[in-house]
Amino acid sequence: RHGADLRGHEPVLDWHANAQGVTVRTSKGEYAAGHLIFTTGAWTPEVLRDLPLTVTRQVLGWTQPPDLSPFTADRFPVWAIDHEGAGFYYGFPHTPDGSGGPGLKAALHCPGAPTTAATAQREPLPADADEVRAVFARHLPTGDGPLIEQRTCLYTNTPDGHFIVDRHPAHERVTLACGFSGHGFKFASVMGEVLADLATAGKTDWPIDFLRLSRFAHS
Structure with missing residues (x-):
C-alpha cells in the first residue's frame, strides 16, 4: 500500500x-x-x-493442569522466576479464547543451548518436555499437567x-x-x-x- x-x-x-x-x-x-x-x-x-x-535455542510449551480456572488472565498474571542455578523462566496465564496458546504457558528465557540458524534443531526433543515441566514442578505444582504442545525459538543474544x-x-x-x-x-x-x-x-x-x-x- x-x-x-x-x-x-x-x-x-x-x-x-x-x-x-x-x-x-x-x-x-x-x-x-x-x-x-x-x-x-x-x-x-x-x-x-x-x-x-550468540544464537541460542529456547524451549517453550503449554501444559494442561487438572484445573485451569486459577490460571486465567483475570486471576493469574504474566510471571517470571529467576531460579539461581536453574535458569530464568517466564509464562503467561491461560486464555480461554486460545490467543495465548492451548493451555498454561511456560518457557525458559535463559540460558539456552548455543546453535546457529542453519543447524538449529527446530523440532522439540524429549528432554525439552522435562525442561518446561520442571518449572511447574518446582514453583507452580498445581499448574503441572500433561504437556499438550511444545515449540522452539531462536534468540540472538548480546553480552549484556x-x-x-x-x-x-x-x-x-x-x-x-x-x-x-x-x-x-x-x-x-x-x-x-x-x-x-x-x-x-x-x-x-x-x-x-x-x-x-x-x-x-x-x-
Missing part, C-alpha cells in the same frame, strides 16, 4: 556498501538501494560476522542482553538492528520509527545511546 516490495525466501549471499549506495545479492537476484537496514535475527552472525552475538541499534561503524549507509536477546518483539513499533529515522535522517530523537555498538569496543 505504501510502496514496499516484499521478497521472501531469498537467502542473502552477499552485500556491499560504498559512498553511493548498497547492493544485496540473494539466491534470486541483486538489489540496489540508498540504504540498508539489517534486521536479520538469528541469521545475523552469518551476514555480519564481527558482531558480539540489550539490543544493538546503530549505524554500521564502517558504512554510513548501513544500519544495524540485531541482538534483540529474546525480548525485541515488545519494542517493534518504536524500533520501526528509530530505524526509519536512522535510514532517512541519520539520527533519531529516541534515546538509543545505550544500544550503540561501541559499548562493546573494550569488552
Whole structure:
C-alpha cells in the first residue's frame, strides 16, 4: 500500500556498501538501494560476522493442569522466576479464547543451548518436555499437567542482553538492528520509527545511546 516490495525466501549471499549506495545479492537476484537496514535475527552472525552475538535455542510449551480456572488472565498474571542455578523462566496465564496458546504457558528465557540458524534443531526433543515441566514442578505444582504442545525459538543474544541499534561503524549507509536477546518483539513499533529515522535522517530523537555498538569496543 505504501510502496514496499516484499521478497521472501531469498537467502542473502552477499552485500556491499560504498559512498553511493548498497547492493544485496540473494539466491534470486541483486538489489540496489540508498540504504540498508539489517534486521536479520538469528541469521545475523552469518551476514555480519564481527558482531558480539550468540544464537541460542529456547524451549517453550503449554501444559494442561487438572484445573485451569486459577490460571486465567483475570486471576493469574504474566510471571517470571529467576531460579539461581536453574535458569530464568517466564509464562503467561491461560486464555480461554486460545490467543495465548492451548493451555498454561511456560518457557525458559535463559540460558539456552548455543546453535546457529542453519543447524538449529527446530523440532522439540524429549528432554525439552522435562525442561518446561520442571518449572511447574518446582514453583507452580498445581499448574503441572500433561504437556499438550511444545515449540522452539531462536534468540540472538548480546553480552549484556540489550539490543544493538546503530549505524554500521564502517558504512554510513548501513544500519544495524540485531541482538534483540529474546525480548525485541515488545519494542517493534518504536524500533520501526528509530530505524526509519536512522535510514532517512541519520539520527533519531529516541534515546538509543545505550544500544550503540561501541559499548562493546573494550569488552
